[in-house]
Amino acid sequence: MPATLTRIILNRHHRRACNDLAYRPGLHKTMMRLLPHPDGPHPRKAGGLLFRLDPGLDPVLLVQTADTPHLAGLPDGYGDITTRDLTPILTGLTPHLPVRYRITAAPVVSRSADAVPHPVTGRLRGKLTPLTGPDAIAWWQRRAPAAGLHLTSLPAATPCPFPSPRPGPYERLTQFDGTATISEPALLDTAIREGIGRGKAYGAGLLTLTPG
Structure with missing residues (x-):
C-alpha cells in the first residue's frame, strides 16, 4: 500500500x-x-x-x-x-535498525472510579482523563512496543499548546521524541500508516522516523 x-x-x-x-x-x-x-x-x-x-x-x-x-x-x-x-522508508523497516522518532499523541486513561453504565449495553464507561508529565511518558513507554519500537532512551515529553479555552481529553497533546530500535517491522508499518492512540482529528497519532 x-x-x-x-x-x-x-x-x-x-x-x-x-x-x-x-x-x-x-x-x-x-x-x-x-x-x-x-x-x-x-x-x-x-x-x-x-x-x-x-x-x-x-x-x-x-x-x-x-x-x-x-x-x-x-x-x-x-x-x-x-x-x-x-x-522506501516503509520497505526499509528492518529488525534492530536504530531510529530517531517523533510523535505527537493524546495520552489518556479511563478512570474506572468514575465509571458510569452505557445507556444501551450497560457496560461501565470510565471518565477519560488526559495524562501529563511522567504519566504521559509511561503511557508512551507502554504503547511503543505495541507499535514495533524498542525504546533506547528516556522519551522527551513536551506539552503542546492547544488553542482552546477548555480542551477535551483528546485535545491535550504531548510531543514525544527519542531513540529506538525496530523490534517488529510489521507492527511498525501498521502504526505508521494508521497512527497511534486517540485524537487523530486533532493532530495526534502521526509517527515519523529518521535513521538513528
Whole structure:
C-alpha cells in the first residue's frame, strides 16, 4: 500500500493558515481537502489522513495520506509545500535498525472510579482523563512496543499548546521524541500508516522516523 508525506511550511500571513493555527477543528477540515476521494462513513481513516503541527518561528505541518494528496484542494498561498513517497522508508523497516522518532499523541486513561453504565449495553464507561508529565511518558513507554519500537532512551515529553479555552481529553497533546530500535517491522508499518492512540482529528497519532 502506498503512503505519502506532505510537508507544509505555513504562511503566517495567509488568513486561512492563521485561522487553522488558532482552531484545530478548522485545521482538520482544511487537511481533509487533501484527500482525493473523501468517501465513506469514515473518510479520514479511509484516506489514511494523519497530520502533525511542529511549532516554531515558521510552523510546519506534516500530513500523511494513503494516496497522492490533492494539493489543489488547499487555498492558494497557504504555504510552501513539498511531498515525498514513504514507500522506501516503509520497505526499509528492518529488525534492530536504530531510529530517531517523533510523535505527537493524546495520552489518556479511563478512570474506572468514575465509571458510569452505557445507556444501551450497560457496560461501565470510565471518565477519560488526559495524562501529563511522567504519566504521559509511561503511557508512551507502554504503547511503543505495541507499535514495533524498542525504546533506547528516556522519551522527551513536551506539552503542546492547544488553542482552546477548555480542551477535551483528546485535545491535550504531548510531543514525544527519542531513540529506538525496530523490534517488529510489521507492527511498525501498521502504526505508521494508521497512527497511534486517540485524537487523530486533532493532530495526534502521526509517527515519523529518521535513521538513528
